[in-house]
Amino acid sequence: MASREPIGVIGTGYVGLVSAAGFAELGHEVWCIDVDAEKVARLRAGEVPIWEPGLGELVERHRGRLHFSTDIADALGHARLLFVAVGTPPTYSGDADLSAVHAVVGAMPPSDRHALVMKSTVPVGTGASIKREFARQGKRFRYVSCPEFLKEGSAVADFLGPDRVVVGDDGDWAGDAVVGLYAPLGAPLVRTDIASAEMVKLAANAFLATKISFINEIANVCEETGADVLEVARGMGLDERIGPKFLRAGIGFGGSCFPKDVSALKQLAGNSGYHFQLLNSVIEVNELQKRRVIGKLQKHLGGLVGKRIALFGLAFKPNTDDMREASSLVLSARLQADGASVVAFDPVAEDEARRLLPNVDFADTELGAVDGADAVVLVTEWPQFRELDWVEVAARMAGTTVIDGRNALDPEAVRAAGLAYEGIGRGS
């Protein structure tokens, strides 16, 4: 039977809000705190500021259990476990910016009945340093590392059905309480020390990013040698030791986490005196991969000056409106630098994209985007792009080039419409 322990969540961004709604679904009252007063007001008014499948419904269903406030005292007064889900973005040096985490630590009062439970992704050693800081300030707070592994686009399902739960703690009541909270989910538990829990999170993200950069390099070699990376990935992935996931070649990984966490792990290693050679390549391959589409377009169109390029999808992956580190940002900047004009369509990310891409034209529909376009580039594999009427697309385009940056389209359907299809790593 689910424990009804009241919970505090500090930071109601992506992870904070999904976690709060997930804990509410498990029957808990949740006090959600954020410094962003406008966000809190919107949440109080019933608005969900993030687009994520199932999240709006979950927040609505548990509105009575979700309490939103800017005052941390509301969480401290009701809950002994305070989950921290504030952002840890990259700094110019590539290290994680822990200023929001430190602000939370600094705001904690002296207390021997509360625990901070770290959900934010932090460098290894952060827990130890926060414990030292608490001790220095004479605060008897407990500390637990409980990294989050959810993916955007399937965040609610991932939170409620995780592959594993990792709890790093000092073997005290706080660790026991966190283990108890997650017990109803029935997931395998890794209970360990704080530093190891912190490293699990960074290593898992870095490994997944490595898998993507690896298959992208295989794709690039496929293009030189006539092999098809989809066939190669299928053949590799059936080996249980490799597995089929994260072997989708494309125009590089983006998002708020892989780029920053790979860089943070590289810096963490460097700061500790170890040169993490492999991660340098993972990062470099990813940077180059985002630009390879330019070469493909040049091959088909000659120069790009004066050419009109339509981008299908802008978000860093489908099922989200998140534009953080999206490959579309690099791609559109490169296209414009080479003299092309860019027109784009994304089913949900347009508002944020308009802010980040002031010189891009936005179309209301896919077909609106291709009107007069010399080439189309699929950037984000929203399923609706696969269903397009390619004969209609061809009739509206000025040119014939379709670059499938995610290998998500049906090449035969595109070619049957008289268009020139090129994917990533699909033969020479």
Ligand SMILES: NC(=O)C1=CN([C@@H]2O[C@H](COP(=O)(O)OP(=O)(O)OC[C@H]3O[C@@H](n4cnc5c(N)ncnc54)[C@H](O)[C@@H]3O)[C@@H](O)[C@H]2O)C=CC1
């Ligand atoms: N986005 C994702 O899919 C995942 C993110 N993570 C990690 O979780 C952490 C949070 O990520 P997101 O939710 O994406 O960040 P976010 O940027 O969407 O949300 C952070 C929230 O914290 C609030 N905040 C900042 N300082 C605060 C303070 N002192 N007190 C209260 N609230 C404060 C901000 O106003 C914002 O609403 C990061 O460390 C990230 O690496 C982990 C797994 C998945």
Ligand SMILES: O=C(O)[C@H]1O[C@H](OP(=O)(O)OP(=O)(O)OC[C@H]2O[C@@H](n3ccc(=O)[nH]c3=O)[C@H](O)[C@@H]2O)[C@H](O)[C@@H](O)[C@@H]1O
């Ligand atoms: O720490 C985090 O924030 C999260 O980072 C990723 O989740 P997320 O960034 O939401 O999305 P992913 O599905 O992992 O995709 C990341 C990027 O990799 C790209 N990708 C993914 C898979 C693949 O085979 N190929 C590929 O290019 C996607 O297009 C996207 O740009 C991890 O998958 C989560 O486990 C982790 O919790």
